[in-house]
Amino acid sequence: MEIKLIKTETDYQAALAEIECLFDAAPNSREADLLEVWATLVEAYEAKHFAIPEPDPIEAILYHMQSRGLTRRDLEPYIGSRARVAEVLNRRRALSIEMIRRLHAGLGIPAEVLIQPYELAKTAA
Structure with missing residues (x-):
């Protein structure tokens, strides 16, 4: 899958599926680098759309x-x-x-x- 910004729920689900496929990547491999990029994109999307408010x-x-x-x-x-x-x-x-x-x-x-x-x-x- 082509790396792109996650803008929709569909993009988000596709990125999660991509992460799942790459989860067992060998360290320092191209797949491990892709995993890190996808994880960063997912983290940014989740921070924006699923932010957890500070407790009272x-x-x-x-x-x-x-x-x-x-x-x-x-x-x-x-x-x-x-x-x-x-x-x-x-x-x-x-x-x-x-x-x-x-x-x-x-x-x-x-x-x-x-x-x-x-x-x-x-x-x-």
């Missing part, structure tokens, strides 16, 4: 808490007082830049996730 910052914090067995009290060094932790996790207060820095440095939560916009809880007026 609060959901990311909750996930890290659950996966590491952390409690709200464990977040106090990164967010502040117990009340402040509750406000942030209940979406009544936004994360500050300092909180984001501390969560990133201390818990390894990616800063690019923590800086994503997210909705705060609506307050009764």
Whole structure:
């Protein structure tokens, strides 16, 4: 198959089939080079058409808490007082830049996730 940009779903499926045929190519062979080119084209198409959005910052914090067995009290060094932790996790207060820095440095939560916009809880007026 002639190498060309992947513009449609049909092109995408054809490229995947081409990759499948080349999958067992010997290293440093012409087929291995073709495989790399096709994989690069598929990766570019998928990044454009199947982009995965960054997770919600609060959901990311909750996930890290659950996966590491952390409690709200464990977040106090990164967010502040117990009340402040509750406000942030209940979406009544936004994360500050300092909180984001501390969560990133201390818990390894990616800063690019923590800086994503997210909705705060609506307050009764």
